[in-house]
Amino acid sequence: MLFIFIRHQWLSFWRSKGKGRDLGIQLVMGFLILYIMATALLVGFNLDKLIIEFFPDKSVFAVFNGLLLYYFALDFLMRFQLQELPALAIVPYLHLRIPKEKILDFLQLRPLFSVFNLIPFFIFTPFILSEILLISDTFTAAMYLFALLCLVLWNNYTVLYLKRIATGHLWLMISGFFLAGVAALLEYLGIYHLSGISDFIFSSILSSPWIAFLFTLPVLLIFRINGNYLRHHLYTEEITGKRKSVNLFSLNFPASFGLPGKLASLEIKLILRNKRPRATVSKSLIFIFYGFVFYKQKELDANQFGLLFFAAIFMVGNISTIYGQFMFGWQGEEFDGLMTSKMTLKDFFRGKLLLMTTWTVLFTLILSPYGFLNPKILLLHFTACLYYIGIGNVVVLYFATFNSKKIELGKGASMNWQGVSASTIILALPLIMMPVGLYYLFSWISTPYVALYILAGLGFVALLLQGHVINILTRAFKYRKYKITEGFRQNS
Amino acid sequence: MIQIQQLRKTYTGKTVIQIEDLQINAGETIGVIGNNGAGKTTLFRMILDLIRADQGQVLLKEKSVAEDQEWKNYTASYLDEGFLIGYLSPEEYFDFIASLQGMSKKQLTDSLQQYTEIFNGEILDTGKFIRDFSKGNQNKIGICSALMQKPELLILDEPFANLDPSTQIRLKAHLKSLNATGLTLLISSHDLNHVTDVCDRIILFEKGRIIRDLQKDEHTLRELENYFAL
Numbered sequence: 222m223l224f225i226f227i228r229h230q231w232l233s234f235w236r237s238k239g240k241g242r243d244l245g246i247q248l249v250m251g252f253l254i255l256y257i258m259a260t261a262l263l264v265g266f267n268l269d270k271l272i273i274e275f276f277p278d279k280s281v282f283a284v285f286n287g288l289l290l291y292y293f294a295l296d297f298l299m300r301f302q303l304q305e306l307p308a309l310a311i312v313p314y315l316h317l318r319i320p321k322e323k324i325l326d327f328l329q330l331r332p333l334f335s336v337f338n339l340i341p342f343f344i345f346t347p348f349i350l351s352e353i354l355l356i357s358d359t360f361t362a363a364m365y366l367f368a369l370l371c372l373v374l375w376n377n378y379t380v381l382y383l384k385r386i387a388t389g390h391l392w393l394m395i396s397g398f399f400l401a402g403v404a405a406l407l408e409y410l411g412i413y414h415l416s417g418i419s420d421f422i423f424s425s426i427l428s429s430p431w432i433a434f435l436f437t438l439p440v441l442l443i444f445r446i447n448g449n450y451l452r453h454h455l456y457t458e459e460i461t462g463k464r465k466s467v468n469l470f471s472l473n474f475p476a477s478f479g480l481p482g483k484l485a486s487l488e489i490k491l492i493l494r495n496k497r498p499r500a501t502v503s504k505s506l507i508f509i510f511y512g513f514v515f516y517k518q519k520e521l522d523a524n525q526f527g528l529l530f531f532a533a534i535f536m537v538g539n540i541s542t543i544y545g546q547f548m549f550g551w552q553g554e555e556f557d558g559l560m561t562s563k564m565t566l567k568d569f570f571r572g573k574l575l576l577m578t579t580w581t582v583l584f585t586l587i588l589s590p591y592g593f594l595n596p597k598i599l600l601l602h603f604t605a606c607l608y609y610i611g612i613g614n615v616v617v618l619y620f621a622t623f624n625s626k627k628i629e630l631g632k633g634a635s636m637n638w639q640g641v642s643a644s645t646i647i648l649a650l651p652l653i654m655m656p657v658g659l660y661y662l663f664s665w666i667s668t669p670y671v672a673l674y675i676l677a678g679l680g681f682v683a684l685l686l687q688g689h690v691i692n693i694l695t696r697a698f699k700y701r702k703y704k705i706t707e708g709f710r711q712n713s
Numbered sequence: 714m715i716q717i718q719q720l721r722k723t724y725t726g727k728t729v730i731q732i733e734d735l736q737i738n739a740g741e742t743i744g745v746i747g748n749n750g751a752g753k754t755t756l757f758r759m760i761l762d763l764i765r766a767d768q769g770q771v772l773l774k775e776k777s778v779a780e781d782q783e784w785k786n787y788t789a790s791y792l793d794e795g796f797l798i799g800y801l802s803p804e805e806y807f808d809f810i811a812s813l814q815g816m817s818k819k820q821l822t823d824s825l826q827q828y829t830e831i832f833n834g835e836i837l838d839t840g841k842f843i844r845d846f847s848k849g850n851q852n853k854i855g856i857c858s859a860l861m862q863k864p865e866l867l868i869l870d871e872p873f874a875n876l877d878p879s880t881q882i883r884l885k886a887h888l889k890s891l892n893a894t895g896l897t898l899l900i901s902s903h904d905l906n907h908v909t910d911v912c913d914r915i916i917l918f919e920k921g922r923i924i925r926d927l928q929k930d931e932h933t934l935r936e937l938e939n940y941f942a943l
Binding site for chain 2: 312321
């Protein structure tokens with residue numbers, strides 16, 4: 222039975238509409254994974270040398286043992302962000318002659334096929350097989366690997382479980398982040414040291430290897446808890462969280478914006494009332510802190526704006542870009558209705574641009590406190606803003622017309638907990654890199670400041686010509702309209 | 714066959730199912746009718762353990778469907794397209810269902826042979842995935858895959874909807890012939906003629922409650938028409 226499930230997943234991947242696009246993403250993801258694994262192996266084989274290099278006055282084993290829990294704490298956070306919950310559409314199987322246990326088994330075992338579960342072995346196995354084996358026996362090395370396996374499984378199932386119960390419970394999520402923050406702060410203040418705890422635990426495995434068997438207890442426990450949770454919630458409506466009382470809250474554009482304003486208001490409702498677009502938009506809020514990583518005084522002083530401009534573009538425009546690349550797909554379910562209703566395509570696109578312009582400006586305003594770091598940042602943001610409302614958003618919309626795969630907002634997304642994954646962000650990167658590339662070109666021809674002025678000026682001119690720009694967009698859209706509507710009518 | 718006691722389901726304070734007591738014996742053909750929102754489909758989903766009951770339980774052969782899964786061995790159902798696997802071809806889907814029933818390839822082919830008339834040459838060997846069929850044809854695929862399982866209990870939600878007239882007539886004849894072999898049938902429909910034609914017993918729902926439970930006689934159709942005309 223498990224084999225059949227896996228086969229069906231395989232078929233559903235290869236036969237999905239928009240396969241070409243998916244395949245592209247899969248290829249990019251595949252290369253990334255290969256790259257990460259190769260890096261992990263490289264680190265793994267040189268771990269002893271690296272440790273000696275960085276901590277020349279400490280015992281290699283103490284550092285290695287101290288490192289392990291750090292790694293898994295980091296691994297935990299990474300998984301929480303990136304690991305996706307198994308999204309087998311189980312509805313077609315529930316009423317059939319298939320025991321629930323089989324469906325559960327699948328939901329439990331599927332996530333084991335994740336690259337996250339491989340990487341730690343790539344990094345740590347070489348060290349264990351060479352160094353640890355050198356100072357102890359085979360049994361100890363095996364127990365080390367066993368402990369590693371247990372930690373991997375523990376992280377795997379704990380993250381799945383937490384993600385499952387935290388879905389739709391914003392407070393759980395926030396308090397979780399808060400706790401993690403407190404733990405990090407205590408570590409930072411030196412109240413305790415994870416490395417000490419880690420060293421203590423793994424040193425004891427070195428001295429009395431059988432201790433590693435104790436690791437199985439928490440793993441079995443979380444496996445059971447996870448299984449129990451799934452067993453008791455194998456009702457689709459409980460998983461999708463439908464049928465709860467609805468919140469009619471929304472934000473509307475004033476009537477003076479006319480039909481485009483109405484359409485933009487409609488889209489705001491779409492975002493507020495559906496899990497996937499909501500997650501996509503709310504995740505982009507996290508990126509407003511990117512500036513703290515990128516804005517360095519040294520580069521600001523030297524007027525080297527390249528990387529800084531990238532950050533500015535990313536913070537101002539990422540919501541437009543990430544949400545906008547599926548601009549029509551979000552409305553895939555009702556697209557036929559939209560296209561046959563009484564409105565012109567021009568108004569349709571005006572509505573889209575109104576929405577995108579609004580949040581571009583809004584983000585620029587939200588980001589303005591960065592000006593306290595250095596007023597030059599405001600110029601960067603202003604340029605990014607003008608570029609985006611004039612050109613960037615239009616480019617995003619143009620590329621969105623190539624996208625004829627609808628996005629399932631709620632229906633069919635039972636057991637589909639993911640909002641936005643790594644792949645959607647990767648797809649958005651070229652669109653974000655474009656203005657940065659232009660900046661480099663212009664600053665190479667003249668000076669960094671002039672490059673910014675040119676970009677802002679181009680954005681401003683494009684904004685003045687928006688009427689014509691919309692005509693170009695509608696023409697591009699009309700050309701592919703049938704393909705798009707056709708694609709949306711297919712169930713993905 | 715089916716026993717329902719004190720069954721209740723509430724969504725945001727609104728009761729969608731409230732059944733004090735309902736017994737359905739083996740071999741009965743039950744037609745469930747009622748206007749939209751009467752709770753027909755919700756009841757079917759609760760019988761199939763797809764919705765958790767707030768109170769009470771559904772017993773099939775005296776065993777609670779939520780606690781014991783034996784019902785899956787003798788129950789077949791088709792409620793909507795969600796029961797199909799859209800990215801399979803009809804042949805693959807039938808094959809999958811057959812494998813769950815432990816049917817051989819030969820048995821499957823023989824079984825599908827029975828439905829040639831219903832399929833009307835539009836289902837098999839079309840080189841299409843299920844998701845690309847029209848609603849009516851999807852309906853045929855779902856109903857036939859349920860019939861194919863040779864169940865003791867068959868549950869169909871509005872089986873006649875979206876079907877062409879010829880298929881409606883053929884399906885009715887087929888369901889009647891199955892009833893002669895002792896099948897327990899539970900269907901819902903908005904078409905009073907069809908239901909009274911196929912079923913011996915009609916259960917009328919309103920706002921989640923059973924308001925009539927009739928053994929069919931020559932007055933039934935008239936009575937139902939009078940109820941709905943109000």
